[in-house]
Amino acid sequence: MPIHDQSYRHYGGLKAVAGRSWLVIAGAGIWTFLRRRVFMGLMLFALAPFVVRAVQFWISANYPQVAVLGPSAETFRQFLEQQSFFVFVITVYVGAGLIANDRRANALQIYLSKPLMRSEYILGKLAVLFTFLIAITLVPSLLLLMLKVMFDGSFAFLTNNLFLIPAITIGALLQVLLASFTMLALSSLSKSARYVGILYVGITFFTNAIYGVLYLITGSSRVSWISIGANLEQVVDVIFRLKPRYATPWQVSLLVILALVAVSISVLERRVRGVEVVT
């Protein structure tokens, strides 16, 4: 026909398989942060300990005089512990506004009015924080292991410490999932990212402070289960086959961590809804 129809046309192309919408949310979220120079600077700064460790490994491999600097299994545990500060900072920076900003802009209802399940929305948001945290914990840890092998020129270290691969993986995942779920749950509670950030800080340091007081008063670290950080340290110590640093049984610490994750999931399930009942 000579005159073409200029009105609206329905999309007739291919559609993605259902259940992959979370990738869109995750991708958009990750890209938003990657475009910020300050954030990229922070990520690079968070990888500084990795660089320091890599240099340490190289020196110890190439200069026998300083073989004392050579890494052991504990070195990888220490690396993960050092990264916990950056995990904290990036969790606050990235995670505080993930759901809070959507609630503030009334975007939750828009999201959930699309053919998108709540679980996909939560998964997408979780993936944003998860990606960045993994990038400063699991990825550099495994890279360090690889560098150790490369600098040594042999697999001896790896074969002698084969448990390191699952230990690093599980330890890092535990650290990251705990931070991610907790922060996401807090983010779903408020419309103010700032308030969420301070809540997260409060919970982290508050529990540490309570444990600190009780430890000093009782002289016993059996009450370390009160501190979220202490629980994580305890469990990761055990994963790395190190002597647990607290008197609390590691099973109790693991239970506390799992309970926290379960509570976070429950909060998310209640708070992430497409409708809001106003009374």
Added chain:
Amino acid sequence: MDAAAIPAPIVAAEHVSKWYGQVIGLNDVSVVVPPGVTGLLGPNGAGKSTFMKLITGQLKPSKGTITVLGEPIWRNPKIYFHVGFCPEQDAFYERMTGLEWVRALVRLNGLTDKEADEAAQRALAAVDLMEAAGKKIGAYSKGMRQRVKMAQALVHDPKLLILDEPLSGMDPIGRRKTIRLIREWGRAGKSIIVSSHILHEIESMTSNILLINNGRILAEGDVHHIRDLIDTHPHTVYVRAQDPRRIAREFLDNPEDDVRSMRFEPGAVVVETGKPDAFYARVTRMAASGEFGTIDEVTSPDDNLQAVFQYLVK
């Protein structure tokens, strides 16, 4: 007209530009707003809010100068004795009652507690909110919230009121009341700058407009005068008559270079003319002569703000 007779402008902007990073909010705007009621008009994203924020001292111009009531407004808190601002955003201290809120704000003008209380009550009475003065703002309807915002703007009896979308969210009765109030304040000697993108509302408040689009001022002054100056769009004149075809024949038989096109509507002929004054004079002569039957109505459907807006903006 000598300089003494020209009223001093309430707002004067000279080569004002404002940019946010790479985005230009206002682009080399030079404009003078006279006393009286002025409507600031423009589509969304035109620069109305930026202009409002500049003249209320919330933003500083990136370039150029702005004076309000003869003085610069940026970092000049004393000027707010004479300026009252009703912002667009729906934001309050929700836990306070209307009276408490207005009273607390007017206390910042230096009034004593007693004076502040009296002024707050007067302001709330002026916006018809005295009955709900003791209720928490959080329980107010949208129209009441708008009115309490206006109350805080006029509580200290300022010379200049700046109202950003004051009718937003109001029901038709509320709109009528507010428009009436604005006209009353204008008649009482206050200068008012009202911003809106609803044309007929501005039209019902004032004929003096400031039209803005894409960060530039498109036109300022009386809406009819502006219309006259828009040469590229011929005026449309609607002539309702007993015998419209006879009138149309006369236009065709005796062209006087003032009729560009014609069309018929039931009982009327609609003419486009590039010389409206000459055309009106001609129609008046035709009506007076009686040769062409009775002419019942001569109106110009586009001698209004809607037409001005469409012709200049689109």
Added chain:
Amino acid sequence: MADPKSPGYVSSAMRVFDLSVSEMLWSRRTIFMALVVGAPVLISMFLRLLDALGAPVFRVNGMQMAGPAIFGLMIWVFYLRFTIPVLGVFYGTSLIADEVEDKTITYLFTRPIPKGAVLLGKYLAYMACTVFVVLPSVVIVYLCIVPMRGSLGGSFIDLVKDLFLLAIGLAVYGAVFAVIGARFKRPLLVGLIFIFGWEQMALAFPGYLKKFTVAYYLQALVPHAMPNDTVVSLIQGIFHENPSLPEALFWLSAILLSFLWFAAVSVERKEYVLEQ
């Protein structure tokens, strides 16, 4: 045009204080603050109960801890290292930011008062809210803990010193974080890095770096011994040095006044673009 008489700077600040204090007190932040200061109260009551029931909770290495020592520990670990800095960050960074986020800042900035007076008024409201919540919590903890193998009268002077130092701590940290809130886009993170990063590190190193912290001067006012409960505090203990009391008070006052002034100037000059 003749201007009416405007209220002075301090008077304007007091009027903003009147407007802000009830808003601040009844906000969600106060729930957080109540939890933070309520926990040591609950813990102290619980410990008192345990002690009354004869539970061996206060034995460290076979030695029984006395109430005043426990109170001193709680002041250090809970209030000085956690509550005061965290409340300072929480409130100080939000003095103006809360109003901007809620979009009510327009009403305050279009009144004939200096913008700096708005900041000062909000700061005073923050002080009122925090001091009148935190200090009573300290007193309750004192009343619960100290009588355990201690004397209320004997430790009273220490209590007064603690209340004074905590009030100063709130004031100084509030002023520092008011500047951070006024200058930075992510004031919370910057504040946290300052407290838990910079201050901890600077106090652990010998030399003059520690003089660029608030904690260095504040710790000089503490009448109790510093506990060595963590590696960081152990290291800090090794390099621990105290300025004299007059020097500490002087520098704390100087920090308070200069940062408040700087915060007021920053707010005067900054443009606040509200979210559309």
